Amino acid sequence: MDRISALRNVEEALAAFESGECSLSELEADVRGVLRTYAADFEGDLRAYRASSDGPADGLVVLAASAPEARDRVAELVEEPRDVTVSPVE
Structure with a gap:
């Protein structure tokens, strides 16, 4: 688009x-x-991932090629990335 x-x-x-x-x-x-x-x-072949955590990353959406890369991107964006899980946004 x-x-x-x-x-x-x-x-x-x-x-x-x-x-x-x-x-x-x-x-x-x-x-x-x-x-x-x-x-x-x-951004090309990236997909959206939503972070879930009990910290400031909760609900953050990032674009990444994989779940591990999405966790890394979330960690770069928030000061205290605690126990972050990511899942693809449908």
Whole structure:
């Protein structure tokens, strides 16, 4: 997905929200999906991974080629990476 397509998709999601065709949570899911698709296409063969932990990394989403690489990327982004597990975002 190129930048223009991503912007159009976000604009369509915002228009649907403004016209009452979707809820805020549906809007958030749509925009999140557009951004993940754009980022994954932009970065090549990477996929999105979500971190789970009892620390500051919980919920963080990173792009990586593998789960071990995703854990390394999370560790680079947070000061205290504690017992981080990562799982692919569907």
